[in-house]
Amino acid sequence: MNPRHLSGIGRRLRGLGVPVVSPRYEALARQAADEVLVTSPEGTVRFLSPSFSRRWNLDRWALLGMDAFDWIHPDDRDRAREALRRACLPGAAPVDSEHRYLVLRTGEVRWVRVRFSDARHERSVAGVIWNCVDTTEEKHALEALRFVADHDRLTGLPNRRSLFEALATARAAGATCGLVLIGLDGLRAVNDRLGHSAGDDVVRRTAERLTRVAGGDAVVARLDGDEFALLVTGTERVVGQAVAVLGERCVRAVREPVAVGGRSVVVTAGVGTALAGPAGGPDRPAPADPDGHDRVRELFGHADVALTAAKAAGGDRAVPFSRSLLDARHERAELAADLRQAVGQGQLRVVYQPLVDLAAGSTVGVEALVRWEHPRRGTVSPAVFVPVAEESGTILELGAFVLDEALGAAAGFRAAAGGGVLVSVNLSAHQLLQPGLDGFVADALARHAVDPAVLCLEVTESAAVADLSAARETLLRLRSLGVQTALDDFGTGYSSLSYLRRLPVDKLKIDKSFLDDVADDQGVAVLSGIAALASGLGLTTVAEGIETDQVARLVARAGCTWGQGYHFARPLPEQQAREHLARRPGREGPQNPLWRSTTA
Known part of the structure; x- marks a missing residue:
């Protein structure tokens, strides 16, 4: 108007x-x-x-x-x-x-x-x-507060709370939901090498890629520092197909190199997927869960089970949830509960595998290894219960038990050998990052009156590089006690010269995988290169997994200092380890002819 x-x-x-x-x-x-x-x-x-x-x-x-x-x-x-x-x-x-x-x-x-x-x-x-x-x-102002409450600040994606509510709403409405959990591997290493701003760049680029992968078919959320999720809703058939495709696409998208500060950075992802069908139906009445939250938690749990399986298999893959995976998790949970009681009930014992000087043929030390005799299951393999201990947090108690037993046996080993014998004890990733670890080790050494130089603490390569700065600080504090340190399983992770230069270790333990190819000239050349590299850095090399006379000769020829494996001795109970040390060359037993011919 x-x-x-x-x-x-x-x-x-x-x-x-x-x-x-x-x-x-x-x-x-x-x-x-x-x-x-x-x-x-x-x-x-x-x-x-x-x-x-x-x-x-x-x-x-x-x-x-x-x-x-x-x-x-x-x-x-x-x-x-x-x-x-x-x-x-x-x-x-x-x-x-x-x-x-x-x-x-x-x-x-x-x-x-x-x-x-x-x-x-x-x-x-x-x-x-x-x-x-x-x-x-x-x-x-309220909208801004709600956005902050419901979204990740770094990427602008919905956060865990927002995704949980979206899932609960969809489930309560009877929709089929598919969840894709993505866990990044290698982000900590990027933060450590290039700084957190570089890590933030990787996270943002990953968010952009996952958003492109999702298109308009899924909601993308950032749940945690290195964890994302995709949510798909719709009919059961469509959601099932979409989740399978999206899982594989996410793996490929994350794997692509990211340019950060003029450098190419690669991270990978473990992906777990799970489906939740309609809440109810003619033959399947909906459970008593008015807000749908119980069913959402179940879906998250199933996807997490699959993600854990993907990471356990080495990552860089997508694994769908299955009941067998859930049964395996329940089995691990039961083992974890039993493991908590195993120390106090005397089910654990420590055995010792000799470390041999390849040139002299003499036993120079032993590595302490834990064994579990379960009252119902019998002997439980360390490959089974050690990861369970890591997951459940029991590894700290387990590690303390092994250290205490090994230091308690150190005096007997010295007496049997007529001199110093190195006692190696493994540290888990959890122990390595445990506050006050150096003080705990110092107390144990004092309690058993053991010379710190007798003890060597081993950390795996993957545990060390997961948080390189923290690992370096911890290893420096341990070395200040007079304790020796070793990098275990070298070759299973990054195998990088830059890491070796930054980690304060005395010994480099070469993984058995390198010995599998040592029979050909190329394999010997690789092993010789590692040995020369370690020697240049002032490190003692230890070849693990020597099982035959031929491999022992080739490893010695490649320049490795020490060796370990069934060829020399299997892990021995404490008393048998003492007897083995008493018979070592230069003590009472004859010189091993293998070493005479090798060094001639």
Whole structure:
């Protein structure tokens, strides 16, 4: 409508003396903080307070006779009209409504909270009062807070809380849901080598790639520092197919190199997938779970079981959930519970595998290894129960037990050998990062009155590089006690010269996998290169897994210093280890002919 026409309407209303509000009410409206409108029950404007005119920069007289709902966003008009209608019912209390307001001059959208009060029967006002408050800034602040609460700050993706609620809503509605959990491998190493800003770049790039992979078919969320998730909902057949495809695509997408600070960085991902079918049906009534949260937790648990299996298999792969995986987890949980009691019940014992000087043929040390005799299961392999101990946290108690037993046996080994014998004890990744580890080791050495130089603490390559800075600090503190250190399983992880230079270790234990190819010239050359590298860094090399006479000769020829394996001796109980040390060459037994021919 033309504003001049509106102005004419206003003049005519005033000229006719239409009693809209009393002078006293208008005086009050001038002082009010709220913007005030008075309309007919249908919404025709009959009065605007000066504060309303100033707030929206409007001619209050020009707007008389207009429909106030013309200023309300089309999507909110029905709701606002319903609030006005309810306020006009006989005996009704004031009704509150919040809706979007369209600024007439600019088209800007603002949020306004309105309280509708029917005052038609009052002498001071002849109409329905709209007390209006602009809530736009408040709304934006609340939206910003909600975004922070529901989204990851680094990537802008929905967070765990947001994804959990989306899943619960979908499950409660009876939809089939597919969950893809993605755990990054190698992100800690990036943080350690290049800094956390580089790690953040990798996370952001990974988020972008996963978003592209998902397209419009899935919701992508960041759950934790190195964990993402994709959520797919729909019919059972479509979701099942989508989850299988998305899992593989995520693995490939994460694997692609990322350019960070002019360097190419590669991380990989373990992926676990799981499905949750409709909450109920004709032959499958829904369980008593009104909000769907129990079923969501179950779905997360299943996907996590699959993710754990993917990581245990080496990562860089997708593994779907299966009942066999869940049974295996339950089995591990039962083993973990039994393991907690094993130390106190005398089920654990320590055996010792000799370390041999390849040139002299003499036993120079022993490695302490733990064994478990379960009362029902019999002998449980360390390959089974050590990972269980790592997962459950029992590894700290287990490691303390082995260290205590090994140091307790050290004096007997020295007496049997007629001199110093190195005792090696493995440290787990959890122990390596345990606060106060150096103090714990110092107390154990003092308790058993053992010379620190007798003890060698071994850490695996993968454990050391997972948090290189922390590992370096811990190893330096241990070396300050006079304890020797070794890097175990070299060749199963990064096998990088830069790591070797930064890690304060005395010995390099070469993984058995290198010995599998040592029969050919190329294999010997690789082993010789590692031995020369270690020698240049002042490290003693120890070849693990020597099982035959031929391999022993080739390893010695390649330049390795020490050897270990079934060819020399299997792990021995403490008493048999003493007897073995008493027979070592140079003590009572004859010189081993193998070593004479090898070094001739």
